Amino acid sequence: MNTFGKMLKVTTFGESHGSGIGCVIDGMPSNIKVDTNFIQNEVNRRKGGLNLYSTQRKESDIVEILSGVFDGYTTGAPIGVFIKNNNAKSKDYENIKNIFRPSHADFTYFHKYDIRDYRGGGRSSARESIARVASGAFAKLLLNEFNIKVRSGIYSIGGIECKDIDFDNAINSEIYSLDKNIENIQKEAIQKAKRNHDSIGGVALISAFNVPVGLGEPLYYKLDSIIGDYMLGLNGVKAIEIGNGIESSKILGSQNNDEMCKNGFLSNNSGGILGGISNGDTINIKAYFKPTPSIFKPQKTISTHNEETILTLKGRHDPCIAIRGSIVAESMLALIIADMLLINASSNIKYLKKIYKNNKF
Numbered sequence: 014m015n016t017f018g019k020m021l022k023v024t025t026f027g028e029s030h031g032s033g034i035g036c037v038i039d040g041m042p043s044n045i046k047v048d049t050n051f052i053q054n055e056v057n058r059r060k061g062g063l064n065l066y067s068t069q070r071k072e073s074d075i076v077e078i079l080s081g082v083f084d085g086y087t088t089g090a091p092i093g094v095f096i097k098n099n100n101a102k103s104k105d106y107e108n109i110k111n112i113f114r115p116s117h118a119d120f121t122y123f124h125k126y127d128i129r130d131y132r133g134g135g136r137s138s139a140r141e142s143i144a145r146v147a148s149g150a151f152a153k154l155l156l157n158e159f160n161i162k163v164r165s166g167i168y169s170i171g172g173i174e175c176k177d178i179d180f181d182n183a184i185n186s187e188i189y190s191l192d193k194n195i196e197n198i199q200k201e202a203i204q205k206a207k208r209n210h211d212s213i214g215g216v217a218l219i220s221a222f223n224v225p226v227g228l229g230e231p232l233y234y235k236l237d238s239i240i241g242d243y244m245l246g247l248n249g250v251k252a253i254e255i256g257n258g259i260e261s262s263k264i265l266g267s268q269n270n271d272e273m274c275k276n277g278f279l280s281n282n283s284g285g286i287l288g289g290i291s292n293g294d295t296i297n298i299k300a301y302f303k304p305t306p307s308i309f310k311p312q313k314t315i316s317t318h319n320e321e322t323i324l325t326l327k328g329r330h331d332p333c334i335a336i337r338g339s340i341v342a343e344s345m346l347a348l349i350i351a352d353m354l355l356i357n358a359s360s361n362i363k364y365l366k367k368i369y370k371n372n373k374f
């Protein structure tokens with residue numbers, strides 16, 4: 014299944030070393046101004062090859078908009094986007110043609126489909142996530158119309174947590190760290206893992222600001238359940254936390270409850286969601302990424318013929334997938350909120366009456 018969303022439906026296609034990656038975004042309302050520089054910049058934020066903390070695969074990642082935009086505005090037609098692959102080095106993967114990388118999707122894809130596109134991981138590669146970022150950029154254009162902003166940054170690397178949360182710092186940081194005082198310690202942890210031919214896990218914080226009350230469709234398309242669904246569907250995300258999630262399971266109701274006054278909530282342990290519906294406060298999500306499975310340390314594994322062997326990997330890999338993953342997670346949250354916004358417009362007769370005021374054109 015390669016489609017997600019209900020009103021704003023995104024279908025992605027393409028493989029890591031195929032001709033390219035693309036998506037079709039269906040359900041985007043017409044008359045949204047499309048800033049192509051903004052779309053390209055969003056995609057560039059996910060780019061590898063820019064510094065020591067990401068994969069050395071250098072793609073140009075030029076976004077080609079094929080349809081659904083005319084004279085700088087969305088037309089309401091499906092938006093087609095294509096991004097060419099031009100820096101694939103399939104030779105690097107020849108030696109693992111018949112060998113599974115431990116903790117990669119190689120093993121399960123092979124057993125499920127009985128055919129293996131070993132080049133860069135084929136469809137299981139997070140190269141696909143570029144399509145999520147491109148479609149997320151379109152979702153952000155929709156959210157901009159309502160002044161809703163989604164931001165992200167690295168909260169922790171290898172358990173080294175940020176103390177201050179500063180999304181502006183994340184923008185300028187090579188590792189998208191939220192805290193300039195912790196950033197160098199986090200960078201050193203990544204470098205140390207790299208020196209040891211290893212990789213390291215991390216956590217991204219994703220926040221959505223200015224989200225109105227009422228987004229989310231109980232009981233089976235709740236805002237929090239869909240956030241879990243979309244985020245856990247992202248490669249390498251192994252846990253997701255909403256608001257004070259994990260900590261709330263250890264404390265008392267009196268400590269966790271968000272008391273209220275006429276101006277709003279006095280705390281935000283709920284992470285902006287109650288009963289599966291946005292409560293008007295900032296939505297706060299943490300996505301927990303495992304360490305990159307492809308590491309350069311020799312590891313025990315098996316071949317496609319079930320023979321035991323030792324894998325010594327070549328190629329280009331992210332030492333910490335959470336870094337570029339944070340941008341993808343941010344795009345996913347933008348897509349969820351945009352979808353929920355569109356669905357919500359038909360959830361209440363009052364909203365519909367505002368649209369169809371007098372049944373006339």
Ligand SMILES: Cc1cc2nc3c(=O)[nH]c(=O)nc-3n(C[C@H](O)[C@H](O)[C@H](O)COP(=O)(O)O)c2cc1C
Nearest residue numbers: 117118137138139248249306307330331334337338
């Ligand atoms: C942005 C991003 C970049 C990634 N880069 C790599 C990589 O360079 N090498 C690798 O082995 N895995 C990488 N991954 C993770 C794998 O795609 C993923 O762990 C693997 O397919 C197994 O799936 P699972 O961890 O979701 O179970 C990356 C993930 C993301 C989100």
